[in-house]
Amino acid sequence: MSSTTILAGMFISLVALMLTSAPLAFVLGAIAFLTTVSVWEPSALIVGTLNTFKTMKSEALMAIPLYVLMASILQKAGIIEALYMAMEKWFGRLSGGLAIGTIVICTIMAAMTGIVGAAVAAMGILALPSMLERKYNVELSVGTICAGGTLGILIPPSVVTIVYAITAQISIGKMFIACIVPGIILATTYCIYIVIRVSLNPDLAPKPETVGDVDLAEKLQSLTALALPFFVIFSVLGSIYMGLATPTEAAAVGVFGTFLSAMFMGKLRPELVSAACGDTLRVTAMIMWITIGAKAFISAFNATGAPDSMLLYIETLNASPLVVLMVMLLILIFLGLFLDEIGIILLCVPVFLPIVDTLGYDPLWFGVLFMITAQMAYITPPFGYTLFYLKAVLPEGISIGRVYRGIMPFFALQLLVLVLFITLPELVTWLPNQVRGN
Amino acid sequence: MHKLALGITAMNRFLFEAAKWLVLAIAALMLYEVISRYSFASPTSWAPELATLLFGPFFLLGGPYLLHSGGHVSVDLLTDRLQGTTKKAFIVAEIILAVAFGGILFWFAYPLAVDSFNYRETSFTSWNPQIWPSKAVLPLAMALLIMQSFAELVFVFLEEEAKR
Numbered sequence: 001m002s003s004t005t006i007l008a009g010m011f012i013s014l015v016a017l018m019l020t021s022a023p024l025a026f027v028l029g030a031i032a033f034l035t036t037v038s039v040w041e042p043s044a045l046i047v048g049t050l051n052t053f054k055t056m057k058s059e060a061l062m063a064i065p066l067y068v069l070m071a072s073i074l075q076k077a078g079i080i081e082a083l084y085m086a087m088e089k090w091f092g093r094l095s096g097g098l099a100i101g102t103i104v105i106c107t108i109m110a111a112m113t114g115i116v117g118a119a120v121a122a123m124g125i126l127a128l129p130s131m132l133e134r135k136y137n138v139e140l141s142v143g144t145i146c147a148g149g150t151l152g153i154l155i156p157p158s159v160v161t162i163v164y165a166i167t168a169q170i171s172i173g174k175m176f177i178a179c180i181v182p183g184i185i186l187a188t189t190y191c192i193y194i195v196i197r198v199s200l201n202p203d204l205a206p207k208p209e210t211v212g213d214v215d216l217a218e219k220l221q222s223l224t225a226l227a228l229p230f231f232v233i234f235s236v237l238g239s240i241y242m243g244l245a246t247p248t249e250a251a252a253v254g255v256f257g258t259f260l261s262a263m264f265m266g267k268l269r270p271e272l273v274s275a276a277c278g279d280t281l282r283v284t285a286m287i288m289w290i291t292i293g294a295k296a297f298i299s300a301f302n303a304t305g306a307p308d309s310m311l312l313y314i315e316t317l318n319a320s321p322l323v324v325l326m327v328m329l330l331i332l333i334f335l336g337l338f339l340d341e342i343g344i345i346l347l348c349v350p351v352f353l354p355i356v357d358t359l360g361y362d363p364l365w366f367g368v369l370f371m372i373t374a375q376m377a378y379i380t381p382p383f384g385y386t387l388f389y390l391k392a393v394l395p396e397g398i399s400i401g402r403v404y405r406g407i408m409p410f411f412a413l414q415l416l417v418l419v420l421f422i423t424l425p426e427l428v429t430w431l432p433n434q435v436r437g438n
Numbered sequence: 439m440h441k442l443a444l445g446i447t448a449m450n451r452f453l454f455e456a457a458k459w460l461v462l463a464i465a466a467l468m469l470y471e472v473i474s475r476y477s478f479a480s481p482t483s484w485a486p487e488l489a490t491l492l493f494g495p496f497f498l499l500g501g502p503y504l505l506h507s508g509g510h511v512s513v514d515l516l517t518d519r520l521q522g523t524t525k526k527a528f529i530v531a532e533i534i535l536a537v538a539f540g541g542i543l544f545w546f547a548y549p550l551a552v553d554s555f556n557y558r559e560t561s562f563t564s565w566n567p568q569i570w571p572s573k574a575v576l577p578l579a580m581a582l583l584i585m586q587s588f589a590e591l592v593f594v595f596l597e598e599e600a601k602r
Contacts, residue, residue: 023510026532026536033538033539046546049550050550052543053547053573057491065464065496066461248468251465252472274458278454278458280461281461281500282500282504284497285497286509286510288497288498289497289501292543
């Protein structure tokens with residue numbers, strides 16, 4: 001069998017079996033094992049088993065449960081709620097203020113843990129009812145929540161970024177640093193968009209009718225709600241950037257910080273911790289089982305010799321690097337419609353990264369572009385995680401169709417920022433280069 | 439049959455509930471390592487390694503129950519609205535894949551875990567613990583996955599019978 005036949009067989013069976021709605025982990029693993037048996041000999045399967053043993057003791061992947069645990073406790077302990085109250089006092093008077101405040105809170109949450117589900121669920125429960133009560137436009141409200149929630153993918157620390165860095169074999173710390181500026185730019189873009197939309201059409205976000213400002217003392221007092229989250233952010237990111245701890249150790253420090261915060265709020269009860277641990281295992285097991293399947297799939301894929309022939313093919317194409325880059329990004333956006341991000345990383349990064357290297361692009365920069373396509377994937381149907389989370393908390397009478405319409409402008413904004421970073425790579429590479437220089 | 443399937447599910451749920459606490463141990467060990475490195479200026483040799491040894495059992499023992507609770511990621515684009523025999527066929531396909539995945543990993547991991555136990559294999563680090571307990575969890579988790587697949591199969595067919 002030629003490698004092309006094997007490859008075609010692998011991908012056709014991948015698509016066909018995925019459509020049966022079988023778990024991705026088993027689909028990837030089973031195809032990998034069957035390919036190995038039919039092409040080589042059964043004893044070659046031992047490689048997959050040894051890889052699994054290696055995955056089981058990966059220090060870097062161990063950061064995943066720790067960040068998920070942080071997010072779950074922050075959400076359950078009402079710390080996000082306190083933040084939202086403070087934000088309402090500060091931004092509530094502005095036109096479109098609640099929407100901007102939602103983006104701000106999502107940014108703060110993203111800087112703490114970056115678990116998209118936690119941000120979307122929390123904002124869906126807190127921000128959505130209060131925006132709807134104030135007669136905010138439904139599409140604008142849900143779009144803001146979905147787009148804001150996905151900021152967690154880009155703004156460090158982020159689980160998706162960790163998986164990317166591990167798969168691409170680049171430093172997780174550097175990848176985090178590279179994501180800071182793009183994350184801020186994206187969050188700012190959302191805010192600017194909201195301000196422009198609302199000033200063009202004030203009906204989208206009516207100001208509150210009752211006059212009478214919240215007095216300054218009350219405003220300042222509400223700021224104490226920020227203290228705990230900033231303590232957590234500082235303990236996590238601070239210990240990474242100052243070189244005190246690896247991202248995994250920093251996550252452990254962050255878990256400690258969130259426990260302290262929850263205790264401070266008087267919410268640290270056994271039931272809460274038990275529920276948070278349950279959430280954590282559910283998410284971690286899901287990611288890690290896919291990782292096992294995908295690693296087996298990738299090693300079978302690599303063994304067919306396909307990556308080499310693909311690289312050779314691209315070189316003979318003589319296409320401009322930009323065109324190749326565009327094709328890769330389009331594939332990522334397309335896959336994002338159907339596949340989970342962790343799955344996409346594990347499938348595509350080992351294939352794409354040699355190409356990125358050959359073209360002379362910076363893997364950090366490509367990583368940032370990847371994270372933006374990942375955010376696009378998270379808000380687009382049919383496989384948009386944020387839509388699932390939001391659907392669970394959506395008030396009755398709002399059809400999922402309105403949610404889809406609501407996310408469209410934000411999808412366009414993400415596309416705009418993606419193009420911006422492609423045309424001005426310095427926006428991404430400047431900060432990590434500064435750090436590298438020192 | 440049905441009782442057996444319920445028993446398997448209950449066992450895997452129990453293991454999920456038990457394994458979930460390991461994340462606290464992992465966090466505590468990593469935190470202890472950071473503190474002892476900076477406060478006492480003496481990094482431990484064992485804390486991070488013990489944490490990595492717990493990580494595998496943590497996520498592996500949670501997996502079989504996810505098959506029951508539907509927690510594994512899948513593409514439910516086509517199957518959302520399906521009913522009857524077609525739906526049953528798809529679920530059977532899912533179970534076959536899970537069994538193939540679990541069976542192959544079990545087949546290869548089991549002898550490795552047994553060897554590891556027989557030779558009292560150690561990790562060759564400065565702490566140098568015996569590592570067979572961590573390794574043994576892989577074949578164990580795969581065996582549990584296969585058992586849960588069997589239980590799901592029973593549920594699918596018994597549910598059909600109950601409807602008639």
